Amino acid sequence: MKLIILGKPSSGKGTQAKLLAEKLNLKHISTGDLLREELKLKTPLAKKVESYMKAGSLVPDSWILELIKNNLPEDNYILDGFPRSLSQAESLAKITKINLVLDLFCEDDLIIKRTIRRRICPNCGAIYGSTLIPKVKDICDKCGSGLYQRPDDNEKTIKNRLQVYNNDTSPLIDYYKKRNIYSKVDGSLSIKEVQSLALKKITTIK
Ligand SMILES: [Zn+2]
Structure with missing residues (x-):
């Protein structure tokens, strides 16, 4: 089973990805975690990526893809934080076939409230x-x-991050809808409720 979890910042996708990975015995592949591991190992790729991040620039797709490729098992995983854009999704489609994309949907207002309260x-x-x-x-x-x-976790920063998400990542919704693997879950609910809804969606693909 090959899953993608989509969601705005503070949608709870990291938490859900971890829970689903434990429950379904999947490898949780978070680009954030991968990057931190690479940085610890001081790989040449990590150094390149770090210099971009420090400069505040967007890390080139090809490098993120290299990081994913190096860590992607044959099967049984959940991708968290990748893809973030159409071009990343297209690159991913060339190396694997995803079964289901779970979108933990939340309105922007709720995301802002959650972030400020965190x-x-x-x-x-x-x-x-x-x-x-x-x-x-x-x-x-x-x-x-x-x-x-x-x-x-302030209003200005989260609004900027939401704008980036809405511009770059939201087009993935249509992209995966067209491929009949998109599934929306109400991300405004409690962690337990979201998890049981997500699990129900996953059982439909088995
Ligand atoms: Zn404590």
């Missing part, structure tokens, strides 16, 4: 937000540390 525990990494609210304000339920807000 608080993170610096000690254990727990993430709080609209669905998970700490029992004591700004204190981690799990370890009692003070929670913080990531500097990027």
Whole structure:
């Protein structure tokens, strides 16, 4: 089974991808994680990519594709964070055949609200937000540390990221609809509800 998970920033796609990977025994391939691993290993590709990211430029498709190719198993995976554009989707179609694209759809307003509310525990990494609210304000339920807000989690930055998503990634919806592998899931629901809806969609392809 070869899946893609699509979703705006803060749509919960990383969380869902991880849960689905565990449940269905798939490899979770996140471009963010791959890049971090490459950086640790200091590969030549990682160094090239890092220099682009530092300069704030968009990393060329060919390099991201190389990263994906190097890490893509024959089967049984869920892609998270790739493809992000039509040209990436077309490149991917040349090397593999995806079975299903799950789109965790959320309206922009909800994404903005979620992002602004997000608080993170610096000690254990727990993430709080609209669905998970700490029992004591700004204190981690799990370890009692003070929670913080990531500097990027502000309205201006999230609006910019949404604009990029809506311009570059949203065209993938039509692209995959035409190929009859697109499936929309209501991403505004709780983590559990989204997961059970996603699992139902996946069983239809088996
Ligand atoms: Zn904590």
